[in-house]
Amino acid sequence: MPQNKNALVRYKILDELLSNPSRRYTRKDLYNIVLQRLKSIDDEATLTKRTIEKDLYDLQDRPFEMEIIEEGGYGEKFVRYADQSQSLFSKPLSDDEKVLLREVLNTLGQFDGLDSFDWLQALQERLNDPDSLLGFPQGYPSEHGKIISFSKNPYLNNLSEEGPRPIANALSSLFSAISSQTTVTVDYKKFNEDEIKTFVVFPYLLKQYNDRWYLICALFNADPNFIMNLPLDRMLRVEMVPQIPFQPCAVDLEDRFSRIVGVTYRYDREEIPIVFAVSNDKAPYIKTKPIHETQREFIETEQKEWKQRYPMLDNYRFFEIECIPNNELMSLFFSFDKDIIVISPKEIRDEITEELDKQFSTYKRVFLNDV
Numbered sequence: 001m002p003q004n005k006n007a008l009v010r011y012k013i014l015d016e017l018l019s020n021p022s023r024r025y026t027r028k029d030l031y032n033i034v035l036q037r038l039k040s041i042d043d044e045a046t047l048t049k050r051t052i053e054k055d056l057y058d059l060q061d062r063p064f065e066m067e068i069i070e071e072g073g074y075g076e077k078f079v080r081y082a083d084q085s086q087s088l089f090s091k092p093l094s095d096d097e098k099v100l101l102r103e104v105l106n107t108l109g110q111f112d113g114l115d116s117f118d119w120l121q122a123l124q125e126r127l128n129d130p131d132s133l134l135g136f137p138q139g140y141p142s143e144h145g146k147i148i149s150f151s152k153n154p155y156l157n158n159l160s161e162e163g164p165r166p167i168a169n170a171l172s173s174l175f176s177a178i179s180s181q182t183t184v185t186v187d188y189k190k191f192n193e194d195e196i197k198t199f200v201v202f203p204y205l206l207k208q209y210n211d212r213w214y215l216i217c218a219l220f221n222a223d224p225n226f227i228m229n230l231p232l233d234r235m236l237r238v239e240m241v242p243q244i245p246f247q248p249c250a251v252d253l254e255d256r257f258s259r260i261v262g263v264t265y266r267y268d269r270e271e272i273p274i275v276f277a278v279s280n281d282k283a284p285y286i287k288t289k290p291i292h293e294t295q296r297e298f299i300e301t302e303q304k305e306w307k308q309r310y311p312m313l314d315n316y317r318f319f320e321i322e323c324i325p326n327n328e329l330m331s332l333f334f335s336f337d338k339d340i341i342v343i344s345p346k347e348i349r350d351e352i353t354e355e356l357d358k359q360f361s362t363y364k365r366v367f368l369n370d371v
Helices: 007-018 027-041 049-060 095-108 119-127 168-180 253-257 283-288 300-309 327-335 346-366
Strands: 068-071 078-081 184-188 197-209 212-219 227-231 235-240 272-279 316-323 340-344
Touching: 007 027, 007 049, 007 078, 027 049, 049 068, 168 184, 168 197, 168 212, 168 235, 197 227, 197 253, 272 283, 283 316, 300 316, 327 346, 340 346
Parallel strands: none
Antiparallel strands: 068 078, 184 197, 184 235, 197 212, 212 227, 272 316, 272 340
């Protein structure tokens, strides 16, 4: 039983032991009892003492906030709840917690078509039952319009032999595969190619960017450090292959995505500082919605220096980011038209200039004879 999948079971066991006023337990006792209980559920379950220490910390942290104390003198100390009349799993939800739970369920419910979330319906029914312990408090409406709405493209489909189908089909299969750490095969067809390719991959993450879903994964029998992304709308078939052992991710995905905009990681490029000017009209927008998390606005003395170098940009503010340039970043720059001018490095500026020249040339050819 993977550590991340039995966390709730461990919390429940620890909660029972720490709230028991008739027994005292050392950390060693907690470890042995939790391991024994886990093995009664799954013979292959494993546990480390470090995991127990982390669980004890988690129980004290939000959202549980259960105070844990140590007792005893020399030698091993006993661990228990400060108030043993309290139990995490028997403590009733407050009115505010019930309402918050409802909104969380409504938010998760927006992932239409995910088989893995079928349990949401049953839980929502309990929330709507006034006789249930989870029932909504008196005076709260049982239903209302959405409070949080996600951006999505309702016309985005993935493929099948029968034709387009809702993207949720692939999303559901891959969600289950990632959750269970199961290898999958993917039949994939690029939009501009007729050839269908089959990949055997280790799925790690489902990531959305610009209203499109991507599978972040590694290829079977390939360099584990090479992480690829596959758009779900180009998948014809997704099938689990549990007979091929799953290989955990070899890289820090959070760190990797912090180095780029979007999902495309360019292995042939390095992180570089990129200086760009933003028109005074758009500068407040860029400040509140940065191009990249490393974005900084130059201080006033630096602003003056840049404006002296580029007097034509006197009505602009100067910013800098440091990331790996990719197509998503370039598209973002293009989307601001003349309101963003890339200053350096020269190769990025030249790349943008070349693309703009091509676009201008196309417009001239197409509309040359228009009156």
